[in-house]
Amino acid sequence: MNYYDYIVIGSGIAGLYSALLAIESGSVLIVTKGGIEDCNTRHAQGGIAAAIGQNDSAELHFKDTIEAGDGLCDEEAVRILADEAPDRIADLIGFGVPFDTQEGEVALTREAAHSRSRILHAGGDATGEYIEVTLSEQVRISPIKVLEYCLATEILLNNGRVSGVKTIDFRSGIIEEYACKFIILATGGAGRLFKYTTNGDTATGDGIALAYNAGAEIVDMEFFQFHPTALRLPGVSPFLISEAVRGEGGVLRNDEGRAFMTDYSPSGDLAPRDVVARGILFEMRKTGSDRVFLDVTHLPATKLATRFPRIYRFCLDHGLDITRTPIPVAPAAHYLMGGVRVNTWGETNIPGLFAAGETACTGVHGANRLASNSLLEVLIFSKRIIERSELEGQANGGRPWPAETYQLPSREPYKDAPALVLANFQSMLWDKVGIVRDVNGLYRAAITLSAWDRILPVSTDRLSYELNTMLTNARLMTEAALLREESRGAHYRSDFPTPSDKWKKHIIFRI
Numbered sequence: 001m002n003y004y005d006y007i008v009i010g011s012g013i014a015g016l017y018s019a020l021l022a023i024e025s026g027s028v029l030i031v032t033k034g035g036i037e038d039c040n041t042r043h044a045q046g047g048i049a050a051a052i053g054q055n056d057s058a059e060l061h062f063k064d065t066i067e068a069g070d071g072l073c074d075e076e077a078v079r080i081l082a083d084e085a086p087d088r089i090a091d092l093i094g095f096g097v098p099f100d101t102q103e104g105e106v107a108l109t110r111e112a113a114h115s116r117s118r119i120l121h122a123g124g125d126a127t128g129e130y131i132e133v134t135l136s137e138q139v140r141i142s143p144i145k146v147l148e149y150c151l152a153t154e155i156l157l158n159n160g161r162v163s164g165v166k167t168i169d170f171r172s173g174i175i176e177e178y179a180c181k182f183i184i185l186a187t188g189g190a191g192r193l194f195k196y197t198t199n200g201d202t203a204t205g206d207g208i209a210l211a212y213n214a215g216a217e218i219v220d221m222e223f224f225q226f227h228p229t230a231l232r233l234p235g236v237s238p239f240l241i242s243e244a245v246r247g248e249g250g251v252l253r254n255d256e257g258r259a260f261m262t263d264y265s266p267s268g269d270l271a272p273r274d275v276v277a278r279g280i281l282f283e284m285r286k287t288g289s290d291r292v293f294l295d296v297t298h299l300p301a302t303k304l305a306t307r308f309p310r311i312y313r314f315c316l317d318h319g320l321d322i323t324r325t326p327i328p329v330a331p332a333a334h335y336l337m338g339g340v341r342v343n344t345w346g347e348t349n350i351p352g353l354f355a356a357g358e359t360a361c362t363g364v365h366g367a368n369r370l371a372s373n374s375l376l377e378v379l380i381f382s383k384r385i386i387e388r389s390e391l392e393g394q395a396n397g398g399r400p401w402p403a404e405t406y407q408l409p410s411r412e413p414y415k416d417a418p419a420l421v422l423a424n425f426q427s428m429l430w431d432k433v434g435i436v437r438d439v440n441g442l443y444r445a446a447i448t449l450s451a452w453d454r455i456l457p458v459s460t461d462r463l464s465y466e467l468n469t470m471l472t473n474a475r476l477m478t479e480a481a482l483l484r485e486e487s488r489g490a491h492y493r494s495d496f497p498t499p500s501d502k503w504k505k506h507i508i509f510r511i
């Protein structure tokens, strides 16, 4: 059968959860470019936020989220996020996700910029893995059809409405077209654009390029969150050292062993992510080092091993006993706040095309994501997508955002561009479109990317397809970062270090 009511692209939490809801309403195909469990969701550690604690409320969760978003959150979307969180957590428990408990109650921890302990976790610091494994098992026993190692390469339209998806199966090389009524893009983030990232190798921004090429609006691409603490060991991938480690008392120290974060913020080690990431970057520059240290040696060893089993084990496997030795860390690209613009029902501007999860921009994160809100966002808006798809006619999808719409500029040919290879691309993005940006670096990146765009080879395999996709993402990100002449949330311009009221609006790109 080549027709499905729903085609879901991706099999992280957004893809699996939407598919499990959609199968109640029609036939469902999941197309995913790796094995079913290859995704970022599997790597999530800290947990998932919901105001379910005794002294907590949806109002406090709303306020914390708005504050982190630095003036650019969609308040209606955040209200929905905070209000509906407890019900969606109950749904997840219904699917079998075993959240950790303490004395019979769901255990809640606190993370930076949350005013209350409201983070649920599973398997200590293995929340994402527990969610991914539980949901993929549910999918396996359901009538949902799953195509693994199959990459979506094009969204097909008929009279401006979604009509299907073009795919390539990497094992056989076969190109197929599948027809459908609805597409749910659930392709995840774009951390692989950068040299250092906590993201897995599926995170190449495919959904954003697919949607952009089909005519969808792409928004807030300049807002990319860099996690302050990823393991920095030679030859080891930048494994995430969760924020919860600082939440539980971990202290950042420089090369000389001095705790430095209060030099950068009165909140010290618990300052918002972007402040800590910049603090670490400036400290590394000052001391001429490529890392700082996260010190947990003063915390009880048994607590570290039970509360952070994955981190403890990963470090130990790489010769580092964190109960005795401070952990070498440095910032790494982590989470894309921007993406395919959707309303509060997950709808894009293309009829029949929905987006969920990290590839979507619902407006709940604004200019900076509050930790542990992203897994929650997936549950809230995936549910609304399926509800919306069951209705005919117009939905009230929220108020329009204050925004300017642009097209990617065509830049002057640039003859001395370095060779287009992945390592050059990722280093350039890290250096010039990373944690601290300025006009010179951004302009140099913009003309290099535009030059590369002209010489891109035709995509024939997964790597060349992903390079193509990443280039589109990088152009959208760099041009948006150039336009936004201010610093706000995760976007920091050293030449415009403060926020500007003029820029209290979103940047949208559309073909």
Ligand SMILES: Cc1cc2nc3c(=O)[nH]c(=O)nc-3n(C[C@H](O)[C@H](O)[C@H](O)COP(=O)(O)OP(=O)(O)OC[C@H]3O[C@@H](n4cnc5c(N)ncnc54)[C@H](O)[C@@H]3O)c2cc1C
Pocket (backbone or CB within 6 Å): 009, 010, 011, 012, 013, 014, 015, 031, 032, 033, 034, 036, 038, 039, 040, 041, 042, 043, 044, 045, 046, 047, 048, 049, 127, 128, 150, 151, 152, 153, 186, 187, 188, 189, 198, 199, 200, 202, 203, 206, 207, 240, 334, 335, 356, 357, 358, 359, 371, 372, 373, 374, 375, 376, 378
């Ligand atoms: C190390 C780490 C720790 C994190 N910790 C937390 C946390 O504690 N709490 C929290 O809320 N968030 C956390 N996050 C963020 C959160 O995990 C992600 O935002 C979330 O899991 C994204 O889910 P997703 O389903 O949108 O994308 P993913 O889980 O990345 O899934 C994307 C899927 O799309 C597939 N795909 C991509 N392109 C294509 C294509 N062209 N064709 C077919 N398939 C495609 C991929 O193979 C994959 O299956 C963390 C992220 C990382 C990297």
